[in-house]
Amino acid sequence: MTRKQKRLSVIVGGLAFLGAATGLTFYALGQKASYFYMPADLTTASVQPGQRIRLGGLVEKGTIQRGQGATVAFSVTDTHKSVKVTYTGILPDLFREEQGVITEGSFGPDGVFVADSVLAKHDERYMPKEVADGLKAKGVWQESKSE
Amino acid sequence: MVETGHFALVLAFALSLVQTIVPLFGARLNNQRLMAVGGPVAVTGFALTALSFFALASAYANSDFSVASVWENSHSLQPMIYKVTGTWGNHEGSMLLWVLILTFFGALVAAFGSNLPATLRANVLAVQGAIGAAFFLFILATSNPFIRLNPAPIEGRDLNPVLQDLGLAIHPPLLYLGYVGFSICFSFSIAALIEGRIDASWARWVRPWTLVAWMFLTGGIAMGSYWAYYELGWGGFWFWDPVENASFMPWLAGTALLHSAIVMEKRSALKIWTLLLAILTFSLSLLGTFLVRSGVLTSVHAFATDPARGVFILCILTLFIGGSLALFALRASRLTAGGLFHPISREGALVLNNLFLTTATATVLVGTLYPLALEALTGDKISVGAPFFDLTFGPLMLPLLVLVPFGPLLAWKRGDIIAASQRLMAAFATALAAMLVTGLFIDGTSVFAALGIGLAVWLIAGALTDLAVKSGVGSVAPAVMLRRFAGLPRSVFGTALAHLGLGLTLLGIVATLSFGTEKILTMRAGETVELSGHTLRFVGLYPAQGPNYSEDRGRFELIGVSGSAVGEISSAKRFYPVRQTTTTESGIKTLGLSQLYISLGDEAKDGSVVVRLWWKPLVTLIWGGGLVMMAGAAMSLMDRRLRVGAPSRRRKQAGAEAPAVLP
């Protein structure tokens, strides 16, 4: 091989490598990215059972049920529609009724969303401003502790 | 004191403007006096920023709630350590820390840059000044930490409890030292483009700065990962969260820069590429700052959610990235290309390293930005998580890691791949043995485990081989070998340590992912559970009161072989009343290099508690490897060839005779 051919093969090899990497990236984006839905979106979008998605919304009031062991069932709602979710594991600290939550998993054949991860919005600004307000919070807290 | 700090900040902004303009004109007009302004101004600017930062920190320490940022992020009952670390645990304070580090590095260039050509030094300081001016303006306009409240509230709103942790005290400063360290490399690149030439001393300056920045960034990422591991209570050490990616991208690009700068320094080759890489690395640092600070991402770190800030940082981003790339496009052709080399050589290996690393950076970049772009364009919200990166980043890293041990064993210019392979036979045999042992005796079901462990051992053995070969093991007498070993340049140790650390981290990751076990169950006081040969007894829940929180502490006893308790682990649910927030304090027991990890869940009505337990074999190696990599970088920094003196008359005489050495 002449020097020119060598250089050419190096360049072609590099380009082939980059091409393969690009292809792989876009293939992976198509296959492995999970879409985010709110319960109301699910009526229009077609989500197959088993397809991995992220489901977000508020934890509906009065729907949290602790079942056997560490399994928890609750509903995620966007105030229009709600979806039943089951999850086995420890819920995040900020998980509570009427708080924002993102669950990741897929629908079972029975239409119940089986989540393998649950994230609550981990952001202090999510707290109502009044609640966080200095002494008042203390007063409220004292109260709820004793009641 | 507070207003003095505020004024000092404004004054530092004024000085950064001077630092931008005067030396730039000086270099352009070749005016010594104008160029000389850069140094003292950079040092004074740093002193003023430090004064400002000190004023803010003391306001935090003294709970001065007349300062809005203190009121929002501190509380008088907080322990003193978190009062102080709270200074940078919020948006405003962390940006002040950012410019503090920036001006500090600028001052270092000013103080130790006497061995740089005057125009290069002036231009570098001018670019540093411009970055500083942009960020000072950003702080003053959108994130002023010195905004006052009158009348002052008597109590603050407390720091986000998740951030009340020692990990937070260390994580951001390290990360910023890394991010901002790359600004020096960036400034050197822009200065070279402005001048249209790359001095020989250029690489000698850029390389140590890359090392410094890379070292701190490695530490910052490792620290952040460990913090997430124990503080968030999920037991994971890496989530491919956009914020993590934001720090990982500059690290990958910085690693590439670290390697290409060696080629440039040793062989004057890859000049233009190195320059571009330096620009890209700092651009990615800026992008990271943007992603975290603008609040475009909603995650743990997005504690700034103000659109004005986002737009401002985006402008800074566009200005610096766009401006520098445009300058690069205009001027790069004027720079002369460097030396030639054979594809199979040290240079060739480093080019390959760069190819893999930059491609990997690009995949992480796509994975991080694609969801944002898609949401902006179509409104579809997608999440790109571990499955994507496993499929793209993984395959890219695999061949790179296989090739790592070859690099240091190849000669410059023209290498001998066969000789290098022969030297690596022992390392290869060790790795193969490790692979077989894993597959046959530990876990025969997982190909990933066997391959991963083999690869990790290959890296570790390869790094040791490098040291052994260079000290002449097997070819010289033991005494000579020892003397040679002691006399090896520090940078050789640096390389070996860094590659060794990489192997250790990989070993930790593979072992934790493959052999780790996990259990979720509800437990009552007195019950025991077994996990990977360890027996734990749940002693019970005990309420306790901290300075600014109350907690329910679940205590567990580790039962030894004899049936008696050999250790205690406790995990707690903490409640912070001021912010009405609950956090989980995970319980971790380190046994050798492995850890038992307990995370406490909610208490059920019948008094039982949800408990999640993990056995994480060799998990400490993940971060331990990071420390070893940092040690490698520190070792390289101490290499004496990075210390080049300023030209003096006598030495110049000697230098002029240098061509006589020609053979």
Place this chain on the structure above:
Amino acid sequence: MLFWVIAAILTLGASLAVLLPLAAGAKGASSSGDHDLEVYRDQLSELDRDAGRGLIQPAEAAEARAEIARRILRLDNADAAGKASARPASVTARLVATIAVLAVPLVSWGVYSQIGSPDLPAQPLSQRLAKNPADSSVDELVARAEAHLAANPSDGRGWDVLGPVYLRMQRFSDAVAAYRNAIRLDGDSAVRQAGLGEAIAGAAGGIVSADAQDAFEAALKLDPANAKASFYLAMALAQEGRKKEATTAWQAMLGTLPPDSPWRSAVEQALAKSASPEVASGAAVKGPDAADVDAASSLSPQDREAMINTMVAGLDEKLRQNPRDPEGWMRLVRSYVVLGKSDQAREALGRAIAVFGSGSDEAKKFTALAASLGLTATE
């Protein structure tokens, strides 16, 4: 003042950092070629070290040495070709230097004057709490009480005192919490229940909600003569559109209220408003000042003494010894009003005016303050 001195010194220092290098004589700078040469020399010596240690083969070393030598030769040629001499300072350079020197004070003082708060001293918490209570503002007195309660949250009396103060300061949700705590810790009383009701109504922007009604009804059960509860319950009726019943209730109140009751005027106002069409608007419901005064004065005297009285008394005493302190007088008057001691407030106002003379500027300020607090001088 000290701040301005420090600011001036800092500015001077910063300006000197710009000025001194400009004023200094230009040092003979070495050309970049000299620097390159230095690096190449260093590379050569490093090469020798490596070769000596056997790290690289002799052949490789020779090749590398030749390469470095070639770079040095190239450097000599380049240097010879483009030796630029330092030009003397041009007009542009002088202009840039002047602008730079001026920019430092102009930019810093200009920007700071826009965004700074030079008159605001630092206020470390410990220092604020260590201050003589008599010098504290009402806010600080409240804050002090809050700090006390944060440490002793089961001090019912403290909550009892703070409740009406919060109401007065329009911190309604704080007031709700304070009243609730007081009731929980020290038991029910008509005054507390009525206060709670008023706080709930205030937090809802004046709407007497079901919760508030419950509280008022509880108050009436404990003390059927509680004027506040009757007043607000009638207001609730008016808000529900049952105007006639409201008017009847108010008129009944007028019949039973003692002639000097501060509620009289409030009821009369309400009756007058209910005659006009928009009776049920939230704004009309806002408790009249007299009601607030009543809320504060309805506390038992011991409670007042327990918390804030000593502090205010301290201020009073200080002003007797050192009367020429207009700020202090204003604070005293305000404190008395907040505490609901309108008589003492009037008395203090009279004394203050007497100290400075009734025609003085200070006296005008005092009367203006009194008017803004809903206080009328009684002379």
